[in-house]
Amino acid sequence: EAGVTQFPSHSVIEKGQTVTLRCDPISGHDNLYWYRRVMGKEIKFLLHFVKESKQDESGMPNNRFLAERTGGTYSTLKVQPAELEDSGVYFCASSQGPIRSYEQYFGPGTRLTVT
Amino acid sequence: DQQVKQNSPSLSVQEGRISILNCDYTNSMFDYFLWYKKYPAEGPTFLISISSIKDKNEDGRFTVFLNKSAKHLSLHIVPSQPGDSAVYFCAASAKADQFYFGTGTSLTVIP
Numbered sequence: 083e084a085g086v087t088q089f090p091s092h093s094v095i096e097k098g099q100t101v102t103l104r105c106d107p108i109s110g111h112d113n114l115y116w117y118r119r120v121m122g123k124e125i126k127f128l129l130h131f132v133k134e135s136k137q138d139e140s141g142m143p144n145n146r147f148l149a150e151r152t153g154g155t156y157s158t159l160k161v162q163p164a165e166l167e168d169s170g171v172y173f174c175a176s177s178q179g180p181i182r183s184y185e186q187y188f189g190p191g192t193r194l195t196v197t
Numbered sequence: 198d199q200q201v202k203q204n205s206p207s208l209s210v211q212e213g214r215i216s217i218l219n220c221d222y223t224n225s226m227f228d229y230f231l232w233y234k235k236y237p238a239e240g241p242t243f244l245i246s247i248s249s250i251k252d253k254n255e256d257g258r259f260t261v262f263l264n265k266s267a268k269h270l271s272l273h274i275v276p277s278q279p280g281d282s283a284v285y286f287c288a289a290s291a292k293a294d295q296f297y298f299g300t301g302t303s304l305t306v307i308p
Contacts, residue, residue, distance in 0.1 A: 125298035180294045188240025
């Protein structure tokens with residue numbers, strides 16, 4: 083069974099540009115999460131989808147970030163326009179059900195560098 | 198404000214000895230705790246969990262201890278092996294389906 087995949091693995095963009103990150107969860111996992119880790123800091127929750135619905139987006143930093151999960155399968159996270167402080171590793175994770183009851187599986191992350 | 202803290206950024210241990218990784222939290226509503234292990238260029242993988250109704254949970258070489266009064270948990274790895282070298286994150290959850298992570302501790306097990 084394929085794990086959580088993320089694309090691209092690395093992205094280097096200039097301040098003001100747009101970047102779209104993609105996450106493909108494990109097949110059949112209705113719950114999808116986005117996290118971000120700024121270098122050396124904690125892994126921070128961004129948002130949580132259940133199927134195509136946003137269950138919790140309390141961690142989204144500001145309105146430059148837009149997450150979608152059309153059809154309840156893969157998800158995209160768009161940053162527009164990117165700022166220097168958006169640099170970090172963006173992780174996606176998926177689970178069969180609530181993560182207090184089911185294991186959460188992480189993807190390898192997308193390293194975003196904004197210059 | 199960070200609710201889960203791992204104050205040791207790194208730890209080195211000789212192979213065969215015990216590794217002890219520590220984690221402190223501030224939110225008294227947290228009732229479920231996990232440890233994740235992360236290798237370079239990979240995502241975190243689940244290692245072990247503990248509910249606040251317990252003070253210890255053991256899985257093979259890994260044991261997690263929870264001290265609710267001190268708001269402290271620790272992960273013990275005995276015996277440590279070179280393959281255990283990784284970054285370890287603790288995470289905590291209150292009732293909501295969201296985890297708060299620490300900053301991680303990089304463990305190096307020296308052969």
